[in-house]
Amino acid sequence: xxxxxxxxxxxxxxxxxxxxxxxxxxxxxxxxxxxxxxxxxxxxxxxxxxxxxxxxxxxxxxxxxxxxxxxxxxxxxxxxxxxxxxxxxxxxxxxxxxxxxxxxxxxxxxxxxxxxxxxxxxxxxxxxxxxxxxxxxxxxxxxxxxxxxxxxxxxxxxxxxxxxxxxxxxxxxxxxxxxxxxxxxxxxxxxxxxxxxxxxxxxxxxxxxxxxxxxxxxxxxxxxxxxxxxxxxxxxxxxxxxxxxxxxxxxxxxxxxxxxxxxxxxxxxxxxxxxxxxxxxxxxxxxxxxxxxxxxxxxxxxxxxxxxxxxxxxxxxxxxxxxxxxxxxxxxxxxxxxxxxxxxxxxxxxxxxxxxxxxxxxxxxxxxxxxxxxxxxxxxxxxxxxxxxxxxxxxxxxxxxxxxxxxxxxxxxxxxxxxxxxxxxxxxxxxxxxxxxxxxxxxxxxxxxxxxxxxxxxxxxxxxxxxxxxxxxxxxxxxxxxxxxxxxxxxxxxxxxxxxxxxxxxxxxxxxxxxxxxxxxxxxxxxxxxxxxxxxxxxxxxxxxxxxxxxxxxxxxxxxxxxxxxxxxxxxxxxxxxxxxxxx
Amino acid sequence: xxxxxxxxxxxxxxxxxxxxxxxxxxxxxxxxxxxxxxxxxxxxxxxxxxxxxxxxxxxxxxxxxxxxxxxxxxxxxxxxxxxxxxxxxxxxxxxxxxxxxxxxxxxxxxxxxxxxxxxxxxxxxxxxxxxxxxxxxxxxxxxxxxxxxxxxxxxxxxxxxxx
Numbered sequence: 001x002x003x004x005x006x007x008x009x010x011x012x013x014x015x016x017x018x019x020x021x022x023x024x025x026x027x028x029x030x031x032x033x034x035x036x037x038x039x040x041x042x043x044x045x046x047x048x049x050x051x052x053x054x055x056x057x058x059x060x061x062x063x064x065x066x067x068x069x070x071x072x073x074x075x076x077x078x079x080x081x082x083x084x085x086x087x088x089x090x091x092x093x094x095x096x097x098x099x100x101x102x103x104x105x106x107x108x109x110x111x112x113x114x115x116x117x118x119x120x121x122x123x124x125x126x127x128x129x130x131x132x133x134x135x136x137x138x139x140x141x142x143x144x145x146x147x148x149x150x151x152x153x154x155x156x157x158x159x160x161x162x163x164x165x166x167x168x169x170x171x172x173x174x175x176x177x178x179x180x181x182x183x184x185x186x187x188x189x190x191x192x193x194x195x196x197x198x199x200x201x202x203x204x205x206x207x208x209x210x211x212x213x214x215x216x217x218x219x220x221x222x223x224x225x226x227x228x229x230x231x232x233x234x235x236x237x238x239x240x241x242x243x244x245x246x247x248x249x250x251x252x253x254x255x256x257x258x259x260x261x262x263x264x265x266x267x268x269x270x271x272x273x274x275x276x277x278x279x280x281x282x283x284x285x286x287x288x289x290x291x292x293x294x295x296x297x298x299x300x301x302x303x304x305x306x307x308x309x310x311x312x313x314x315x316x317x318x319x320x321x322x323x324x325x326x327x328x329x330x331x332x333x334x335x336x337x338x339x340x341x342x343x344x345x346x347x348x349x350x351x352x353x354x355x356x357x358x359x360x361x362x363x364x365x366x367x368x369x370x371x372x373x374x375x376x377x378x379x380x381x382x383x384x385x386x387x388x389x390x391x392x393x394x395x396x397x398x399x400x401x402x403x404x405x406x407x408x409x410x411x412x413x414x415x416x417x418x419x420x421x422x423x424x425x426x427x428x429x430x431x432x433x434x435x436x437x438x439x440x441x442x443x444x445x446x447x448x449x450x451x452x453x454x455x456x457x458x459x460x461x462x463x464x465x466x467x468x469x470x471x472x473x474x475x476x477x478x479x480x481x482x483x484x485x486x487x488x489x490x491x492x493x494x495x496x497x498x499x500x501x502x503x504x505x506x507x508x509x510x511x512x513x514x515x516x517x518x519x520x521x522x523x524x525x526x527x528x529x530x531x532x533x534x535x536x537x538x539x540x541x542x543x544x545x546x547x548x549x550x551x552x553x554x555x556x557x558x559x560x561x562x563x564x565x566x567x568x569x570x571x572x573x574x575x576x577x578x579x580x581x582x583x584x
Numbered sequence: 585x586x587x588x589x590x591x592x593x594x595x596x597x598x599x600x601x602x603x604x605x606x607x608x609x610x611x612x613x614x615x616x617x618x619x620x621x622x623x624x625x626x627x628x629x630x631x632x633x634x635x636x637x638x639x640x641x642x643x644x645x646x647x648x649x650x651x652x653x654x655x656x657x658x659x660x661x662x663x664x665x666x667x668x669x670x671x672x673x674x675x676x677x678x679x680x681x682x683x684x685x686x687x688x689x690x691x692x693x694x695x696x697x698x699x700x701x702x703x704x705x706x707x708x709x710x711x712x713x714x715x716x717x718x719x720x721x722x723x724x725x726x727x728x729x730x731x732x733x734x735x736x737x738x739x740x741x742x743x744x745x746x747x
């Protein structure tokens with residue numbers, strides 16, 4: 001039965017049909033009719049304090065729940081403030097629908113007040129976008145947008161909503177999705193599965209290399225089953241962290257620039273790489289010409305354009321990771337333990353992730369270890385830089401929906417709003433944002449959002465008084481010229497900052513205080529900022545210098561004289577490449 | 585290496601921008617692009633000439649196929665298809681040169697579509713080489729203005745590229 005309603009009401013009805021229970025947004029002039037409809041509906045609206053926060057919250061919500069996240073911003077500056085958040089979601093294939101207000105249709109193109117061509121601006125950072133010109137298209141476009149956002153390789157879709165379109169009356173209808181140009185792949189080709197299975201059976205030194213695609217396909221169970229069945233070690237990208245339990249004896253942890261030595265050695269020595277839902281990013285492969293020189297490459301990906309984009313693939317399998325893994329499981333026969341297992345496990349023993357503990361000064365890695373000990377099942381979100389790498393390295397991850405980090409775009413300021421979104425999606429979980437003193441300030445205004453809406457997220461600021469990752473590169477590659485990276489103690493007092501917003505602030509300055517601060521933070525049901533005053537000199541280790549081969553991975557604190565000379569040589573090369581085109 | 589691809593797209597505003605934007609941000613080089621209606625008013629057809637090796641062509645086709653408004657992408661093998669381009673050329677032509685130009689026009693089976701005291705406009709269709717050749721010959725008289733459509737292409741025989 002059809003029903004007359006305003007465009008704004010049709011938007012709300014569409015959201016309801018798409019089972020959206022929460023939206024993150026901030027109103028504005030052209031959004032008055034939409035917000036009036038929100039006021040009269042039962043949808044939960046989380047008012048943010050900056051639109052970038054809304055986009056990251058929708059993103060964190062989506063990653064923690066697997067559902068489509070929704071954010072709303074007004075025309076012009078509201079919409080452009082979403083841009084970083086949309087780009088972030090695009091790079092990490094996060095299902096999201098962004099709704100922006102737009103000036104009245106008759107004013108579009110006239111440089112009206114608060115007008116920005118947001119569909120033009122977001123063209124390269126959305127999976128698709130729409131500028132609505134008529135209220136009668138609302139329901140069709142919303143239905144398509146959610147369908148596009150969540151299917152195939154997920155991604156953000158933006159809908160630009162002119163003011164008059166939300167005011168006009170329309171008969172409500174809910175048309176089926178008809179998109180002749182959109183046919184996301186799902187079922188993997190049987191012949192390719194057979195070829196992949198044969199290659200896996202023949203391989204003597206296989207490595208399974210897993211990215212975010214396994215998480216989005218919810219294929220963790222199949223992955224574990226396959227790895228165990230054929231006794232193949234598994235390494236994950238940053239986006240894949242948690243897809244394979246890191247306490248499993250077949251786990252090699254993360255690979256790449258700041259991955260484990262043993263994962264990188266295994267990749268370089270392997271004779272077969274089974275890549276699943278991963279895209280051979282430059283942070284993963286190191287020098288591409290010498291990446292896994294002896295390996296045949298099997299690549300399972302839902303996006304055909306990823307096949308042979310960065311490395312030449314021998315056996316492509318285009319399809320959903322879960323579907324392809326189920327197919328592979330039927331084809332492969334069990335394989336016992338081999339010399340290869342002995343070898344990789346030997347590397348694991350010989351080259352563990354480690355740091356030099358200290359009795360007097362807090363080591364950031366120690367904070368992460370303690371977080372893991374006290375809250376092993378918490379959702380961890382991260383900012384970007386050293387804090388992110390330590391959170392990936394020293395927390396034992398077992399669930400991909402519980403490690404939420406900005407991988408592709410590397411957005412500082414992501415982790416805190418993402419934590420708020422994750423907590424709203426999974427209120428039963430503890431949520432901790434591992435932050436730095438640099439990145440936390442980029443969206444710390446969302447403390448107001450957390451306090452007002454009573455969202456008890458915890459922030460662990462690893463306060464080292466610098467923009468640590470860039471400082472680390474300056475130390476290694478720019479002769480310790482610390483250009484614009486030393487914050488010293490010029491950052492605000494984070495305890496007082498938290499208190500100013502009505503949140504709880506706690507501080508630890510000595511290693512002996514770390515545990516009690518974390519326990520106190522986890523015990524209160526309010527937003528908490530923990531300020532850990534950590535060693536400023538600490539570097540993320542191990543490290544593959546930019547442009548080096550993965551096996552040239554070095555532990556920065558444990559170099560002997562020989563290694564040091566080698567390091568210098570690689571650094572000289574790295575420096576050249578940085579000053580040229582590649583690298584940082 | 586030049587490749588020709590036919591792209592069937594939805595006839596909606598902004599589609600050309602999406603395609604042009606894709607080419608520029610992925611650093612693919614377009615040599616020529618032409619677009620126009622098909623027999624179905626819902627769809628347009630683009631003919632795009634791309635410069636690059638096999639890997640680049642493969643990426644171009646895959647990335648284009650990912651666009652929601654793109655219905656179909658096909659590579660057109662030059663040896664199995666007919667290709668045409670149209671050019672209009674305004675060339676200096678006075679009493680002395682006019683007849684010589686007309687001879688060239690006849691040889692190329694081109695047409696004169698405008699004549700004045702000092703110039704004329706020539707219309708010519710053909711494949712890229714033919715147009716390059718007539719342009720080269722007319723250059724001696726002084727070309728005042730030149731406009732080319734970019735090529736359109738179609739597979740010979742029964743094979744059909746449609747939505």
